[in-house]
Amino acid sequence: MKETEISKHTISVLVDNEAGVLARVIGLFSGRGYNIESLTVAEVDASSHQSRITVVTSGTPMVIEQIKAQLSRLVPVHKVSDLTLSGPCVERELALVKVIASGEKRVESLRIADIFKARAVDATNSSFVFEIIGSPEKIDAFIKLMEPLGLSETSRTGVAAISRGTLTM
Amino acid sequence: MAERILSGSEVVLQALVDQGVEVVFGYPGGAVLPLYDEIFKQNRIRHILVRHEQAAVHAAEGYARSTGKVGVVLVTSGPGATNAVTGLTDALMDSIPVVCLTGQVPTHLIGNDAFQEADTTGITRPCTKHNYLVKDSAKLARTMHEAFHVASSGRPGPVVIDLPKDILVAKAPYLEPSQVQHRTYNPVVKGDRGQIEEALELLASAKKPILYCGGGVINSGSQACKVLTEFTRLTGVPITLTLMGLGAYPASDKQYLGMLGMHGTYEANMAMHDCDVMIAVGARFDDRVTGNLDFFSPGSQKVQIDIDQSSINKNVPVDIGIVGDVGHVLEDMMKIWKAKQHKIEAKALDSWWDEIEGWRGKHCLSYKQPKDIIKPQHVIRRLHALTRDRKTYITTDVGQHQMWAAQHFGFEHPHEWMTSGGLGTMGYGMPAALGVQVAHPDATVICFTGDASIMMNIQECATLTQYRLPVKTVILNNRYMGMVRQWQQLLHGSRYSESYSESLPDFVKLSEAFGFTGMTCNNAADLDDALTKMLEIDGPVILDVAVDDKENCYPMIPSGKPHNEMLLGAETTGDEAIDSDEGMVLV
Numbered sequence: 158m159k160e161t162e163i164s165k166h167t168i169s170v171l172v173d174n175e176a177g178v179l180a181r182v183i184g185l186f187s188g189r190g191y192n193i194e195s196l197t198v199a200e201v202d203a204s205s206h207q208s209r210i211t212v213v214t215s216g217t218p219m220v221i222e223q224i225k226a227q228l229s230r231l232v233p234v235h236k237v238s239d240l241t242l243s244g245p246c247v248e249r250e251l252a253l254v255k256v257i258a259s260g261e262k263r264v265e266s267l268r269i270a271d272i273f274k275a276r277a278v279d280a281t282n283s284s285f286v287f288e289i290i291g292s293p294e295k296i297d298a299f300i301k302l303m304e305p306l307g308l309s310e311t312s313r314t315g316v317a318a319i320s321r322g323t324l325t326m
Numbered sequence: 327m328a329e330r331i332l333s334g335s336e337v338v339l340q341a342l343v344d345q346g347v348e349v350v351f352g353y354p355g356g357a358v359l360p361l362y363d364e365i366f367k368q369n370r371i372r373h374i375l376v377r378h379e380q381a382a383v384h385a386a387e388g389y390a391r392s393t394g395k396v397g398v399v400l401v402t403s404g405p406g407a408t409n410a411v412t413g414l415t416d417a418l419m420d421s422i423p424v425v426c427l428t429g430q431v432p433t434h435l436i437g438n439d440a441f442q443e444a445d446t447t448g449i450t451r452p453c454t455k456h457n458y459l460v461k462d463s464a465k466l467a468r469t470m471h472e473a474f475h476v477a478s479s480g481r482p483g484p485v486v487i488d489l490p491k492d493i494l495v496a497k498a499p500y501l502e503p504s505q506v507q508h509r510t511y512n513p514v515v516k517g518d519r520g521q522i523e524e525a526l527e528l529l530a531s532a533k534k535p536i537l538y539c540g541g542g543v544i545n546s547g548s549q550a551c552k553v554l555t556e557f558t559r560l561t562g563v564p565i566t567l568t569l570m571g572l573g574a575y576p577a578s579d580k581q582y583l584g585m586l587g588m589h590g591t592y593e594a595n596m597a598m599h600d601c602d603v604m605i606a607v608g609a610r611f612d613d614r615v616t617g618n619l620d621f622f623s624p625g626s627q628k629v630q631i632d633i634d635q636s637s638i639n640k641n642v643p644v645d646i647g648i649v650g651d652v653g654h655v656l657e658d659m660m661k662i663w664k665a666k667q668h669k670i671e672a673k674a675l676d677s678w679w680d681e682i683e684g685w686r687g688k689h690c691l692s693y694k695q696p697k698d699i700i701k702p703q704h705v706i707r708r709l710h711a712l713t714r715d716r717k718t719y720i721t722t723d724v725g726q727h728q729m730w731a732a733q734h735f736g737f738e739h740p741h742e743w744m745t746s747g748g749l750g751t752m753g754y755g756m757p758a759a760l761g762v763q764v765a766h767p768d769a770t771v772i773c774f775t776g777d778a779s780i781m782m783n784i785q786e787c788a789t790l791t792q793y794r795l796p797v798k799t800v801i802l803n804n805r806y807m808g809m810v811r812q813w814q815q816l817l818h819g820s821r822y823s824e825s826y827s828e829s830l831p832d833f834v835k836l837s838e839a840f841g842f843t844g845m846t847c848n849n850a851a852d853l854d855d856a857l858t859k860m861l862e863i864d865g866p867v868i869l870d871v872a873v874d875d876k877e878n879c880y881p882m883i884p885s886g887k888p889h890n891e892m893l894l895g896a897e898t899t900g901d902e903a904i905d906s907d908e909g910m911v912l913v
């Protein structure tokens with residue numbers, strides 16, 4: 158890859174689930190001017206108090222290398238893994254999408270939801286809340302299609318990701 | 327083993343003792359009174375009362391840099407902690423091991439805007455290597471020991487432990503250092519063998535090699551500096567040091583090209599520019615070293631050895647990046663170089679040295695000392711000559727005098743040079759010297775400072791008096807913020823906006839008011855006498871030397887320019903204005 162080419166990377170970070178650890182990670186990104194496209198965090202191992210942070214970022218190869226090195230040297234960080242480089246991975250995001258519409262638009266929104274395998278998790282006479290799970294691209298496409306049909310609000314979780322196959326962090 | 331239950335303050339003190347701490351630089355206040363009470367009751371740890379918390383951190387830095395040990399600071403909550411922030415940032419930028427204990431309001435008041443509450447861990451997160459807020463007495467001892475481990479291992483740095491007052495009072499179990507295991511932070515010290523072999527093959531095939539070494543070598547320790555020196559002599563390669571690395575290799579040696587970078591020597595910068603193989607050891611390609619990155623050493627293959635993975639490929643992409651402690655890696659390099667009987671082709675190396683001698687012939691640091699008016703460089707040179715047979719430590723403030731000290735005082739050993747490199751903190755010099763003198767009571771400790779810098783921590787004169795610390799402070803008084811004036815002259819059409827030192831105090835009277843000797847020197851003919859007299863005085867001295875107020879610091883690579891476009895200055899080209907819009911926006 159060219160040294161100046163900017164690419165997107167999904168990075169998983171295993172951290173001690175202690176006060177301030179998220180602030181350290183976010184502070185590192187803002188302080189050094191790195192980009193955060195999405196960030197999710199939750200405890201994944203209660204017995205060892207470890208959380209997994211998944212951050213989607215972009216930069217030149219040198220910047221991505223820096224981001225990983227900077228993350229690795231934070232004291233509460235156990236492991237850093239670049240899922241984009243380590244082979245194929247599964248990336249999933251969940252979104253809740255509120256559409257307020259009536260008549261033909263309302264029917265069309267249901268039809269598209271069906272195609273995307275989105276579920277209506279709430280409905281009133283004039284609105285739906287759809288739940289959709291998929292890759293960020295799929296969710297982007299769904300939201301785009303809902304725009305002219307009365308899209309009024311979205312809430313997205315950000316990306317959770319994991320390597321395919323037997324590879325682990 | 328039966329757990330020992332102590333008070334929180336006793337745990338802190340015991341942990342300090344078990345970590346080998348002998349001295350703490352601090353300043354009391356409400357939130358840390360339980361600790362001060364504990365300090366009062368014991369005599370294992372000495373407390374040095376500074377007069378400002380920033381100075382406490384700089385003193386701890388001076389102590390740490392001159393001993394290789396961790397410097398320890400104790401300050402109160404709120405303003406005590408915020409005053410320490412500049413010092414912590416300074417220690418972070420220069421990778422100096424410091425543990426700073428800050429008081430905090432009791433845990434039940436945290437978040438209530440209590441009196442003297444500040445979000446200390448929030449404020450210091452970006453300016454420490456790591457920080458802790460202890461909310462659970464059970465974790466106090468572990469946190470203390472872990473802080474020392476984090477501060478001193480890997481790439482060293484400052485660590486803050488924020489201690490709520492109730493935690494200092496409550497009972498807490500004590501753990502010995504050996505009972506604490508570090509779960510995540512265990513930096514790699516051994517370098518990869520394959521990479522080291524590759525790097526040596528590259529070096530052996532070089533025609534124009536150079537070693538570029540920085541503060542990482544000094545942090546790695548005296549042994550690392552010794553091995554570096556042996557390796558340099560064995561290979562016959564020229565070596566240059568960064569501002570932070572001075573003393574890692576003896577300045578008097580013929581293979582030494584001097585300091586590199588913005589105010590480095592012509593030969594060092596030209597050799598960096600023209601080399602074909604560069605070995606960077608514990609140096610981080612700082613912008614003060616590289617100049618314009620687009621033109622930095624364009625034809626070389628680069629090897630970088632650093633304990634911090636994030637220093638590698640940060641500013642300058644390298645061909646081989648070896649993560650490890652430079653001391654360990656250099657030992658391996660020595661062994662393998664000998665075992666494989668590597669040798670750099672003599673003819674190539676000779677002609678490289680011929681080229682270097684040509685650059686040396688410019689005598690880029692030369693100056694003419696007239697009969698009367700004192701050149702600042704001359705003060706540094708004379709004091710160097712007069713202290714050759716004493717154990718001498720030098721600290722500086724920030725500005726032209728700092729660069730002149732770096733250029734003209736030849737450092738032969740590591741740990742004898744303390745300056746604020748990364749942050750460039752005016753006000754560093756005197757408190758750092760204080761810390762050095764506490765660590766080395768019998769040594770000569772000199773602080774080179776400027777008329778502007780000295781005012782930034784002048785209150786520490788009282789600390790010098792109280793503890794009878796015989797620090798010799800030499801003001802290179804040009805009545806200007808000289809470095810600012812120089813940039814204004816070269817880049818801003820000689821518009822000397824706010825850079826004149828107006829209303830300076832009478833430093834002789836000021837010294838006397840603080841209870842020690844003040845001296846002046848205004849004429850070159852009197853300089854040696856003044857310096858000699860100062861060195862002989864058994865106590866602190868401020869020597870105010872009136873120096874040429876127009877003198878500029880050369881050589882200089884203007885910001886944004888490549889290494890081979892240095893300004894050599896008055897002797898050769900005069901003080902020419904730098905015509906560069908790009909340079910004007912850079913720092």
Ligand SMILES: Cc1ncc(C[n+]2csc(CCOP(=O)(O)OP(=O)(O)O)c2C)c(N)n1
Pocket residue numbers: 723724725726727728750751752753775776777778779780802804806807808809810
């Ligand atoms: C705390 C701080 N404020 C401002 C500066 C910017 N600065 C760098 S050098 C300098 C002038 C220093 O003047 P002086 O101490 O007299 O030293 P000289 O350059 O004259 O030798 C200033 C203001 C700084 N480095 N640190």
Ligand SMILES: [Mg+2]
Pocket residue numbers: 725776777778802803804805806807808
């Ligand atoms: Mg000055």
